[in-house]
Amino acid sequence: MMEIVERVKDTDVPVLIQGESGTGKELIARAIHERGSRRAAPFIAVNCGAIPEHLLESELFGYAKGAFTGAVRSRMGLIEEADRGSFFLDEVAELPPSLQVKLLRVLQEKETRRVGENLIRRVDVRFISASNKDVDSEIEAGRFREDLYYRLKIIVIDIPPLRDRREEIVPLLDHFLSRYSKELGRVTPCFSERALNLLLNYSWPGNIRELQNEVQRCLILSKEDTVLTEEFLTERIIG
Template identity: 55%
Template sequence: MARRLGETRQFAGIIGRDKKMLEIFDLIASLARSHAPVLIQGESGVGKELVAAAIHNEGPRAGRLFVPVNCGALPEGLLESELFGHVRGAFTGAIRDKKGRFELADGGTIFLDEIGDVSPAMQVKLLRVLQEGTFERVGSNLTLKVDARVISATNKDLREEIRAGRFREDLFYRLCVAPVHLPPLRERRGDIPLLIDHLLPRVAREAGRDGLAVSPAALDRMMDYDWPGNVRELHNALQFALVKCHGATIELSHLPPTIAQTRPATTLRARAPGKHAPTQTRRVRTRRVKLDVAGVRAALARARGRRVLAARALGVSRATFYRFLDAHAELKEVS
């Protein structure tokens, strides 16, 4: 199992070594052997489609099609035709019969992204497919039957949508037989260096460059940033950095302003003596500490495996601490 290995960095194309991601890897492997509908929940940019594809590719349906549909990108009329197909003459412009995504996914998997954006009328039609596996093409009375596994995803809280009357409760329970929650990048900061190592060579190749590295200062700032856009924003930040970087090393000044101007965790606001003295910002210099395996192991034990607290106790930046962990495999079981 992925968690037992402890050194897992990639599973089915997904990058991560954080405990939360290792649990996701194990869950993907279990779900791949099942045919139950899966609902993947998480913020925008966390990689929901990657997880859906991994569940498909690791299972018995891998030899058939994985068919993604962005339910939030199409108006209701077009979405119905896209999902269920149509017959010739069903509407203006329907010059021939067309299979829908459910038909194309027969024997495979259909991925309904942004399912929380589907209209109430379309929710009723989806409920029927999930219950009975049957539907009609637009403009046809012929009932078709399909065997398609349904994986859906949303960045909305569907229980809140149910309470607000915008999402059907019966459809929710049909979709959410097996829930998967993907953590945002800010909750697995230790994976940021791994993701950079994975993404930077790809971004560099696309730009016709190679041999690029990220400076310690830039990495520290990227570790401090909260990444509201998650992995997608990290990818975009590296693309931006390459536009500004003309050398072999991405520096702090090359990062997007929203990241470069983020106040680092080591910046403290100190009030000067006096009741009405102005607030001043001062940078506390991180003292140079030579890390050793025994000391890091002890710090992790005291912090009960919480790496951020261990790094803080040792007086080093998170980036330095994570690089040390990467270089010492014997510490992975502790962290």
């Protein structure tokens, strides 16, 4: 996976990352940004499915003072904030049709306009998007613009589920053990052989996110133990 990141990190072309929920799509997007030529500029992320449609436009594009009730001052949009950096659109297939048109213009013309304002602003942004849906099916159903899709998918990265890349489980466990141990101010423990075998043989339907949560939970429950045994694992992993 990191080989692909290395190949695309210094280009400016849009990247589409596809994979199940929790597979680490945002981690890949951040790696592309942090290893690339835009790393000194902002990395801005937004989940298109997490913000109500009536708020999403002003979040993405900003608004002018007086554009709507409550707009007491102008506000820069998230796309503007990402100028010279990278903009990550998570769950891009959830983007409403009206905003798909506006995003297409940004990609084509490299310019944006705030809600309630006529001034056009130039932006230099590298777009990285992600989806856990089959976007081709969304196009066939008339829910996603084909022209926007082809603008976003110049480079496509398909992330397999964690169950299909078990060789990454141990490095991921080590990474999250180290990260959360530092946050908790404790010595980094290790998993017992029995616990590790259970973790390696689990199917991880929630992918990296589930593994991350499991490590964090074990560290909290184990307090200062230097070896994490199976007693700290959730029942679904023990079986």
